[in-house]
Amino acid sequence: MKPDLMAPLTRTQLEAVESAGYRVMRWLAAREVLQSRVTKSRIAGALGGFLTHWLALAPAPQAGEDLSLSFVHAPDQMLLQLAGGGATLALAPLEQALLHLPALRPFWSQELRQQHFEALRDLVPQAWLMDPIEVPPGAVIQGLGTVSWQQTQRREGQKWEIHDPKGSAPRDWPLALASRDCILTARTPAGIKLNALYGRNDKGQVVLRSLEAAP
DSSP: OOHHHHTTSOHHHHHHHHHHHHHHHHHHHHHHHHHHHHHTTOSOHHHHHHHHHHHTTSOOOOOOSSEEEEEEEEGGGTEEEEEEESSGGGTOHHHHHHHHOGGGHHHHHHHHOHHHHHHHHHHSOOEEEOOOSOOOTTOOBTTTTBSSHHHHHHOTTOOEEEEOTTOOOOOOHHHHHHOSSOEEEEOOOSOEEEEEEEEEOTTSOEEEEEEEEOO
């Protein structure tokens, strides 16, 4: 690991990079639990039906023993975000949206523990499942502050990308608004790109092996 790459990172950001591999592995394990519960119809009601629909649209994420992750660091915004990696969930729009889905907060908090859940939410770019159901009167789409996807589209100064559940992008707004299977994501900001490699030490712990500048 090159000290000059770490210099622009705050102590909190450096700790976030060092622990990201472990937290993503926990995320993968929790995601398997979610898949199992949905498959076995153990999540009842509207949420169960909602998740059954979305989880059927893309394969469950997987990762090997060695895990690579990419980050983007925007020092002027004090921002550090995941921008890709070997674990398919690290940049899969569907997985990002599931992590940020308000209805799943109790599940993620329990399976990941609150500290790791909050840390992942800070690292993983926001995403939204573009559910065609109208927002109830007086409510807004959480994280966007808008009352509809149409209003979100008209908001100036925002940069979005629209994906299908398997990550293909971009799709245009008219097609997305006519479909119930699209995902809205915030574009990755410009910044310094870093590639990190994680592996298990002789105690089985997930540790940071290397941190390099992206080519």
